[in-house]
Amino acid sequence: MAQITIKGVKKNYAKTPVIHGVDVNIEAGEFVVILGPSGCGKSTLLRMIAGLEEISEGEIAIGGTVVNKLEPRERGCAMVFQNYALYPHMTVRRNIGYALKVAKVPKAERDERVMKVAQSVSLEPFLDRRPGELSGGQRQRVAMARAMVREPKVFLFDEPFSNLDAKLRVAMRSEVRRLHRDLGVTSVFVTHDQIEAMTLADKLIIMNAGRVEQIGRPTEVYNNPASRFVADFIGSPAMNLFEGEFDAEGHFVHGAGGRMNVSQLNGVRQPGRKVVLGVRPEGVRRTGADAHGAIPAVVDYVEELGASRLIHADANGSRIVALDNDSAELKSGTPVHLSLADSALHLFSLEDGRRISH
Amino acid sequence: MERRAVYRNKVLPWLLIGPQLLLVLVFFYWPTSQALYWAFTLEQPWGGGNLWAGLDNFLYIFRDDRYWGTVLRSAFYALAATGLSMLVALTLASFVDRALKGTKLFQSVFIWPYAIAAPAAGVAFRFIFSPEAGLVGAINDIWPGIWDPATNGIHALAMVIVCHAWLGIGYNFVFFLAALQMIPRSINEAGAMDGARPFRRMLDLQLPLIAPTAFFLLIMNIISSFTDSFGLIDTMTEGGPIGQTEVMVYKIYVDGFKGLDYSGAAAQSIILMLLVIGLTFVQFKWVERRVHYN
Numbered sequence: 001m002a003q004i005t006i007k008g009v010k011k012n013y014a015k016t017p018v019i020h021g022v023d024v025n026i027e028a029g030e031f032v033v034i035l036g037p038s039g040c041g042k043s044t045l046l047r048m049i050a051g052l053e054e055i056s057e058g059e060i061a062i063g064g065t066v067v068n069k070l071e072p073r074e075r076g077c078a079m080v081f082q083n084y085a086l087y088p089h090m091t092v093r094r095n096i097g098y099a100l101k102v103a104k105v106p107k108a109e110r111d112e113r114v115m116k117v118a119q120s121v122s123l124e125p126f127l128d129r130r131p132g133e134l135s136g137g138q139r140q141r142v143a144m145a146r147a148m149v150r151e152p153k154v155f156l157f158d159e160p161f162s163n164l165d166a167k168l169r170v171a172m173r174s175e176v177r178r179l180h181r182d183l184g185v186t187s188v189f190v191t192h193d194q195i196e197a198m199t200l201a202d203k204l205i206i207m208n209a210g211r212v213e214q215i216g217r218p219t220e221v222y223n224n225p226a227s228r229f230v231a232d233f234i235g236s237p238a239m240n241l242f243e244g245e246f247d248a249e250g251h252f253v254h255g256a257g258g259r260m261n262v263s264q265l266n267g268v269r270q271p272g273r274k275v276v277l278g279v280r281p282e283g284v285r286r287t288g289a290d291a292h293g294a295i296p297a298v299v300d301y302v303e304e305l306g307a308s309r310l311i312h313a314d315a316n317g318s319r320i321v322a323l324d325n326d327s328a329e330l331k332s333g334t335p336v337h338l339s340l341a342d343s344a345l346h347l348f349s350l351e352d353g354r355r356i357s358h
Numbered sequence: 359m360e361r362r363a364v365y366r367n368k369v370l371p372w373l374l375i376g377p378q379l380l381l382v383l384v385f386f387y388w389p390t391s392q393a394l395y396w397a398f399t400l401e402q403p404w405g406g407g408n409l410w411a412g413l414d415n416f417l418y419i420f421r422d423d424r425y426w427g428t429v430l431r432s433a434f435y436a437l438a439a440t441g442l443s444m445l446v447a448l449t450l451a452s453f454v455d456r457a458l459k460g461t462k463l464f465q466s467v468f469i470w471p472y473a474i475a476a477p478a479a480g481v482a483f484r485f486i487f488s489p490e491a492g493l494v495g496a497i498n499d500i501w502p503g504i505w506d507p508a509t510n511g512i513h514a515l516a517m518v519i520v521c522h523a524w525l526g527i528g529y530n531f532v533f534f535l536a537a538l539q540m541i542p543r544s545i546n547e548a549g550a551m552d553g554a555r556p557f558r559r560m561l562d563l564q565l566p567l568i569a570p571t572a573f574f575l576l577i578m579n580i581i582s583s584f585t586d587s588f589g590l591i592d593t594m595t596e597g598g599p600i601g602q603t604e605v606m607v608y609k610i611y612v613d614g615f616k617g618l619d620y621s622g623a624a625a626q627s628i629i630l631m632l633l634v635i636g637l638t639f640v641q642f643k644w645v646e647r648r649v650h651y652n
Contacts, residue, residue, distance in 0.1 A: 052547050073553035085544035089566040098562070099552035146552070 001028045002063030002076065002153040002186055004049065009058035011044055011210075018044055020210045021058070026188065026203070028063075031180050033189045035197040036207035037233070042190045043158055045207070049188060050156050051075050063153055078147035079156040083163065084139045086131040092118075092142050093127040099150045117149045120182075121175070137168045141175075148179070155180075157189040161196065173199055194234055198222070206230050224346075228353035231278045231346055237310055240284065242277045242318050243350060246270060252277055258316025261293035264342045274350040281310060283344025284322035287337050294337040295320075299330050313338070390631070396624035403618035415625035424601070425609070425626075432584060432605040435519060439587075440579040443523035444572070447530030452560060454531075455538040465535065472528035476589030483521045484594050507595070511602025514595050518603050521590050522583060530575050537571035538564060577641055584634050606630050 004026040011019040019041045026032050034042040047053035049060055051072035060067055067075045078099075087095050093114055094101075100110045118124050121141040131139055140160065147155060157176075161169045173196060180187055191197055197204055198218045206213040206221065206229075214226035225231035231239045244254030250269040252260040254277070262269070262277070287294050297315035311322045313336060322338050330336070347356040365371045397415055399408040419425050450468060454461050471479070489495045489506050498505055507513040541564060549559040565572070588607050591597060597604035597612060604612070607630065614623030 050551060052550065072547075072550045073555075077551065079548070079551045081544045081548060083542065083544055085542065085548040087545060087548070087563060098549075098554075102553045102558065146548075150552075 001184060003028045003061075004154065004186060004188070005059075005061040006045075006049075007059045007061075009045070009048065009060060010056050011041070011048065011053065012056045018210050019048075022207075022212050024205060024212065024215060026186060028186055029184045031187045031189065031200060031202045032205060033191060033197040033201035033203075034205045034207060035191060035194060035201075035233075036213075038192055039209075040207045041210040042192075042207050046079075046156055046158055046188060046190045049075075049154070050077050050079050052079075076153035077156050078150050078152035078154070079158065080140075080143045080147050080160040082159040084131070084143045086139060086142055086146075088131055091128050091130055092123060092134070095131065095142055096123075096145045096149050099146065103150075113149055114145075117145045120148070120179075121145050136164055137172065140164060140168075140172060144176075144179070148183070152185065155185050155187040157187065157191075159191055160189075161191075162193075169193075169196070176200065194236065198234075206233065208233075224355070225278075226355050228276050228278070228348040231348065235280055237281050237321055237323075239278045239280045239346070240320050241348075242320075243274075244277065245272055245274045255315065255317030258295070258318055260295055260340065262340070262345060263293075265345060265347060268347060268356055275356065276348040276350050276353070278346035278348060279340050279344050281321045281323040283341040284320060284338050285341065286311070286322065286324055286326065287339040289337045291337065291339055294339055297336055297338050299332055299334045299336055301332055302330050311336070393624040393627050396621050397628045399621060401620040401624070403620065408621075411621065415621050416629070419622065419625055419629070427601075428604050428606050428609045431515070431603075432607075435515070435522070435587060435605050436580050436583040438519045439522040439526070439583040440576065442519065443526040443579060444530050444575060446523065447527045448534050448572075450527070451531050451534035451538055452564070454535055456556075465532075468531045469528040471525055472532075474525065476525060476586060477593045479521060479525055480590045480593030483517070483524075483590075487517045487594075509599050511599055514599060514603045518587070518590055518594055521594065522587055525590075526579060526582065530579070533571050533575055534568065537568035541567050573641070573645060576645065577638055580637060580641070581634055584630065584637075606633075 004024075006022055006024040006026075009019060009022045010017060022045060024032075034045060036042045044053055048055050049062070049067075051067065051070060051074075055068050062075055062077070087098065090098065096117060097110050097114045100113060105113070114127075115124070118127055121144055123138070123141055123145055126134060126138060126142075131142065134142065140163075143160065161172050164172060176189075177200060189196075189200055201218050203215065204218050204221050205215050208229050214221055214230045216224075216226075221230060222234055225234060225239075228241065232241060242252070242254040242260075244252055246269045247253050247259070248271045250263070250271075252262045252265075252269075252275075254260065260277070268275075289296075295315050297313040297320060300312045300314055300319075303310040303312065308323055308325050309327075311324050311330065313320050313322065315338065320338065348354065349356055396408075398411060398413075400411045400415075401408045450464070454464050454468075474482075484492075486492045487494045487505075487507060489498055489508060494505060505513060507517045545563055545567070546559055549563045554562060584605075585607055587605055588611060591603055591605065591608045592611070595603040597608050606626065610623045610626045610630065613619045613626065617623075
């Protein structure tokens with residue numbers, strides 16, 4: 001178990017900066033997920049912690065030791081790679097035991113530790129097979145066992161489940177959760193899958209274009225996105241975002257002149273202020289035409305989800321998605337009225353995308 | 359399931375394999391069958407009939423101590439040239455694979471020696487290694503007489519072997535580099551995370567994974583060092599001094615074209631051919647077992 005401190009870390013490839021300065025504190029024993037779209041620099045950050053990528057600027061410390069100049073083997077991290085990176089010419093037993101062999105651990109102890117780790121991820125029947133003879137899920141478990149056997153201070157996961165099918169992914173997710181609970185090792189997990197991120201993380205780090213957008217607990221990030229990017233990226237179906245401004249009476253004007261009554265946003269409704277109003281589909285409900293603040297809209301199409309459905313509608317030139325539990329048929333072109341739940345509104349500056357608290 | 363192409367036209371397939379078949383027949387089977395025939399007869403140097411000799415040509419060769427000398431020399435030549443060439447090529451390839459500066463340039467520069475004909479390289483190296491005037495001869499200025507391939511057989515053999523190895527480096531390099539680059543980067547990185555240093559990773563991870571390529575190169579190099587050494591030796595030493603660089607293929611030339619012993623030379627070339635076939639067979643049988651194909 002070790003704490004990881006990342007201070008002002010930057011990365012440039014040749015002259016092109018890809019990470020613009022990241023500051024993160026990871027507590028000992030914490031499970032941290034770095035989430036972001038592809039190309040945001042999340043894997044690069046992880047590889048800098050691992051020592052596979054040089055740190056252009058700034059400082060990374062693991063367990064209080066600055067590791068900038070240390071080789072991967074001196075950092076005490078173990079890594080699970082996206083494509084498993086198993087040694088194809090070695091049996092599962094030798095794959096798992098390779099790090100111990102390199103570290104000159106005596107054979108008897110090595111065998112014992114390999115066996116113990118193999119048991120914990122149910123791999124004993126496959127110890128004498130080669131990776132080529134294993135299924136995707138089994139290979140994934142070998143990769144995890146190989147990381148675990150060294151009893152590292154830190155686990156690093158680089159999109160480890162992206163080659164697995166949906167069902168296996170869910171199973172591996174709970175496996176990783178369980179292992180983390182049992183071993184309590186500080187873990188950094190990189191993914192672009194928000195469900196994976198939400199379910200695994202103690203702490204979530206959202207990255208975009210080489211910058212950290214937000215750090216927080218998953219629910220915190222979901223309920224209080226710090227920026228328009230986070231609001232848009234987290235949550236499925238995605239949040240409704242309307243660009244517009246407040247008029248003299250404090251109404252929010254958007255699209256082709258649609259007006260919304262947003263009296264709960266008291267205090268920030270300066271007329272002419274350009275903002276982005278966000279509301280999650282579950283915060284948009286169908287309502288009667290005479291309800292207070294009802295927004296008239298026209299149904300475009302309906303997505304059935306089974307237990308509920310998503311109504312995609314057009315409200316005065318703005319696209320709006322509402323979560324609906326009714327099962328009555330709604331044809332394209334049907335007029336409906338929608339209302340926004342009071343507590344569910346998010347406001348962002350149009351200029352820099354940062355959250356405007358209210 | 360294997361899919362087979364079926365030709366309705368009976369002539370077309372023959373036309374398609376025709377050119378290749380013709381080449382193989384004219385340039386391999388015909389000369390070989392001729393050599394085989396000569397090896398069992400006594401052929402007159404100026405033509406005009408021959409005598410059936412049975413195994414006498416072979417028995418005569420096998421009783422000749424000088425012949426066994428060339429066999430041993432050839433074996434040493436093959437092992438040394440192959441080992442040297444492959445080792446240097448592998449070292450260069452692994453440097454280039456580690457993406458050191460100038461990789462793009464070296465990738466093409468290193469293949470060039472392969473494009474040089476052996477006699478041309480031989481002439482060039484004769485100057486380089488010349489004890490009186492060459493680059494290497496400069497050490498004679500410091501320690502007079504320390505380098506003398508003209509009279510010292512060991513020097514001469516070493517010189518030819520180095521040249522042979524040098525010629526093959528480019529070819530070996532390209533294959534080694536391609537094989538190294540086929541290994542996913544992450545395997546090397548996983549090795550680094552597991553604590554192995556670069557040299558250890560080379561031995562434990564990269565070498566086993568390029569074994570199929572190394573095996574292929576081993577066969578190609580061994581065959582080439584038995585059969586392609588003629589051009590170098592002829593231009594550099596002509597088998598000398600006193601036959602100390604005479605390998606099997608060169609003795610065939612000397613006996614056949616200088617000594618006009620066509621039958622003896624034919625028998626020797628049959629032996630050389632069987633030896634190369636046998637060696638290749640042995641390598642497939644014993645070495646390939648240890649090679650892990652993915």
